[in-house]
Amino acid sequence: MLAKERLRIALQKKGRLNQDSLDLLARCGITFRIASNALFARCENLPIDILLVRDDDIPTLVMDGVCDLGIVGENVLLEKQLYQYNNGHSAKFNLIRKLGFSCCRLSIAFPEKVSYARVQDLTGLRIATSYPNLLGAYLKDHHVRADILSISGSVEIAPKLGMADAICDLVSSGRTLEENGLYEASVILQSQAVLIQSLNPLSQLKEDILDLMLRRVDGVLAAKESKYILFHAPRAALQKIQSILPCFESPTIIPLEGCDEKVSVHVVSPEGVFWKTLENLKQAGASSILVMPIEKMMR
Numbered sequence: 001m002l003a004k005e006r007l008r009i010a011l012q013k014k015g016r017l018n019q020d021s022l023d024l025l026a027r028c029g030i031t032f033r034i035a036s037n038a039l040f041a042r043c044e045n046l047p048i049d050i051l052l053v054r055d056d057d058i059p060t061l062v063m064d065g066v067c068d069l070g071i072v073g074e075n076v077l078l079e080k081q082l083y084q085y086n087n088g089h090s091a092k093f094n095l096i097r098k099l100g101f102s103c104c105r106l107s108i109a110f111p112e113k114v115s116y117a118r119v120q121d122l123t124g125l126r127i128a129t130s131y132p133n134l135l136g137a138y139l140k141d142h143h144v145r146a147d148i149l150s151i152s153g154s155v156e157i158a159p160k161l162g163m164a165d166a167i168c169d170l171v172s173s174g175r176t177l178e179e180n181g182l183y184e185a186s187v188i189l190q191s192q193a194v195l196i197q198s199l200n201p202l203s204q205l206k207e208d209i210l211d212l213m214l215r216r217v218d219g220v221l222a223a224k225e226s227k228y229i230l231f232h233a234p235r236a237a238l239q240k241i242q243s244i245l246p247c248f249e250s251p252t253i254i255p256l257e258g259c260d261e262k263v264s265v266h267v268v269s270p271e272g273v274f275w276k277t278l279e280n281l282k283q284a285g286a287s288s289i290l291v292m293p294i295e296k297m298m299r
């Protein structure tokens, strides 16, 4: 098949997004054999190729139409988009799915001894960041004038070195801030990995592959959230139990051998199941309750 008839997806080569991106494709049945240090891999069972690059290059590869799709963090995507706009270039793409992994936030952080109450407290300060365009837009939106120091790494040590009064950087657990004597003062962006598509029109063949892939991605995402719940219950309590359980469709009720008053109930819940729900089920008469993960789902 001609290379132009194969859907091309840009993924991060190494780093926090890499494994989750490949796992998502694998769970969609899209598998690759990737030689170490390879920049390119062909899918073995579908007309799909992947390009393995630095995450910072993914937005441009998709916006320029070199790749049809890309998986990247919203933080990198929006920073790149603002950079393009601020430099007079267009930067368009379709954000087609939020993928729910590599979650983090872009936050302003201060040394522990410095207090912060509101955004105006940033006025006149020097803030170090690798996200000058996102920070600039945030300050502009809040009519605050501050000095942005653009640095590409180790942002957390800037206040200690006397280079900046505060920082604006990615945070997930908060451990790095703590280790550097900083505290998170304000979140300016919540970010997760997203699937983006180029605005370049696709051939019918590529469109069909994309449809198939998106159906599978949706199945994987829905399955990740959902749980299969299985328990025994008195027939007489079924109505009450149904009102407790969130489920996609009517539960499957199966008779139990040699026991007329009890049945086995099988339910797919569209969301995680809290202990409280299990306790309510038990109180309503359910027993032997099992909650199981679902690997794939097609509705």
Ligand code: PRT
Binding pocket: 012, 013, 014, 015, 016, 017, 053, 054, 055, 056, 072, 073, 074, 075, 076, 102, 103, 104, 169, 170, 171, 172, 173, 174, 175, 176, 177, 191, 192, 193
């Ligand atoms: O080499 P390449 O350019 O491809 O990768 P990279 O080094 O630029 O990025 P990488 O692999 O570190 O991160 C890729 C993406 O993962 C980011 O763009 C985010 O979308 C997402 N992500 C999720 C994170 C974090 N969590 C994260 N915690 N990216 C970075 N961090 C860093 C943060 O910069 C800080 O230094 O981890 C530290 C904070 O972590 P905590 O847990 O201590 O708060």
Ligand code: ZN
Binding pocket: 054, 055, 056
């Ligand atoms: Zn990067």
